[in-house]
Amino acid sequence: METRLFQEDKITEFQRKLLQWYKNHQRKMPWRGSSSPYEIWVSEIMLQQTRVDTVIPYYKRFIDRLPNLKALAEVEDHQLLKLWEGLGYYSRVRNMKETAKFLMEKHAGAFPKRAKELMELKGIGEYTAGAIASICFGERVAAVDGNVLRVMARLTGSTMDIKDAKVKREIIHQVKSLLPAVDIGNFNQALIEVGAIICKPNSKPDCFNCPIIAECIAYEKGLQNEIPIKSPRAEKKQQEITVLLMEHKGRFAIKKRTHSKLLKDLWEFPNIEGKKSSVELTKLLKEWGLKVIECQPLKNSKAIFTHIQWILSGYYLAVEEVQDMERDLMWVTKEELLREYSMASAFKEFRRQLIDGFDPTTNESI
DNA sequence: TGTCCACGTCT
DNA sequence: AAGACGTGGAC
Numbered sequence: 508m509e510t511r512l513f514q515e516d517k518i519t520e521f522q523r524k525l526l527q528w529y530k531n532h533q534r535k536m537p538w539r540g541s542s543s544p545y546e547i548w549v550s551e552i553m554l555q556q557t558r559v560d561t562v563i564p565y566y567k568r569f570i571d572r573l574p575n576l577k578a579l580a581e582v583e584d585h586q587l588l589k590l591w592e593g594l595g596y597y598s599r600v601r602n603m604k605e606t607a608k609f610l611m612e613k614h615a616g617a618f619p620k621r622a623k624e625l626m627e628l629k630g631i632g633e634y635t636a637g638a639i640a641s642i643c644f645g646e647r648v649a650a651v652d653g654n655v656l657r658v659m660a661r662l663t664g665s666t667m668d669i670k671d672a673k674v675k676r677e678i679i680h681q682v683k684s685l686l687p688a689v690d691i692g693n694f695n696q697a698l699i700e701v702g703a704i705i706c707k708p709n710s711k712p713d714c715f716n717c718p719i720i721a722e723c724i725a726y727e728k729g730l731q732n733e734i735p736i737k738s739p740r741a742e743k744k745q746q747e748i749t750v751l752l753m754e755h756k757g758r759f760a761i762k763k764r765t766h767s768k769l770l771k772d773l774w775e776f777p778n779i780e781g782k783k784s785s786v787e788l789t790k791l792l793k794e795w796g797l798k799v800i801e802c803q804p805l806k807n808s809k810a811i812f813t814h815i816q817w818i819l820s821g822y823y824l825a826v827e828e829v830q831d832m833e834r835d836l837m838w839v840t841k842e843e844l845l846r847e848y849s850m851a852s853a854f855k856e857f858r859r860q861l862i863d864g865f866d867p868t869t870n871e872s873i
Numbered sequence: 874t875g876t877c878c879a880c881g882t883c884t
Numbered sequence: 885a886a887g888a889c890g891t892g893g894a895c
Binding site for chain 1: 885886887888889890891892893894895
């Protein structure tokens with residue numbers, strides 16, 4: 508077990524400075540000031556891997572439309588997905604609905620109060636459980652996210668890899684030893700906020716405005732730009748995909764990604780693996796029972812995920828029905844497409860072209 | 874251009 | 885333990 512980071516009296520001073528700074532410098536956010544576990548939960552799930560500025564409009568719309576657990580438990584899946592469209596990591600919102608239903612049916616419609624119990628809920632891990640328990644219920648528990656890992660690594664001057672699970676455990680332990688007797692939620696948020704706006708990830712930290720510079724070993728040693736140390740992530744795989752924007756009688760073909768894990772249950776334009784020529788496409792569509800009347804290449808695009816990169820080439824295809832064209836395609840108007848169907852960002856450039864008109868292609872090879 | 878954030882959670 | 889799962893903005 509790790510020894511204390513600071514002496515007793517120094518800890519009190521550290522807590523005071525951090526809480527005072529947070530009181531004066533915290534950014535405004537729609538969920539700040541709320542102690543409703545539902546609202547904090549929604550905000551924390553949205554904030555997982557996602558920036559505050561991106562989350563704010565989604566959060567407002569979500570709470571407006573689904574103000575409580577009951578509303579979320581009862582909402583239709585496609586409406587829910589539409590509220591989440593573009594936020595990414597769509598399993599987050601599937602888990603939320605499952606948890607809402609569970610709490611309504613098995614837990615009298617209320618959240619448990621302890622981090623340990625919160626962690627048993629789908630989609631709530633150690634960080635989110637700590638955040639909800641400390642912010643809403645004042646539990647004396649740490650909430651260590653990526654910001655806190657970075658702040659703590661610099662504070663202690665640690666050159667250990669913060670991606671390492673053991674190092675994270677150690678940091679959670681250290682944060683616990685720094686927790687004040689009361690005001691735990693604000694203390695946790697203060698540490699996160701310092702990480703977000705002072706002890707920044709991608710640029711040099713703003714050390715001269717940092718409330719805890721006096722305790723910072725990295726600063727003392729001039730290592731604030733070297734720490735934290737992180738092992739490099741695995742390389743992305745690349746996949747070429749040919750996307751088909753097929754029009755028939757003023758309607759366009761879309762398809763639901765029912766069996767896919769990636770972007771599950773979102774809608775997409777029909778597509779095939781590999782880079783296909785217009786000749787190959789015409790042949791393929793013939794097998795699908797469709798006759799190509801017109802074929803125009805579209806501007807290529809890229810979609811970058813954490814672990815994969817898609818190279819997308821698109822074609823506009825005016826088609827005619829030859830025989831029964833099942834293939835679980837859905838034929839929708841532009842208006843329906845925008846209003847009713849959730850599409851991942853990977854396909855949004857094509858959707859935009861479809862709605863606004865197709866740009867003249869600038870691809871060299873057709 | 875490319876890399877990082879972004880440990881967050883689940884599997 | 886390590887890979888899957890999204891997105892967009894900063895630098």
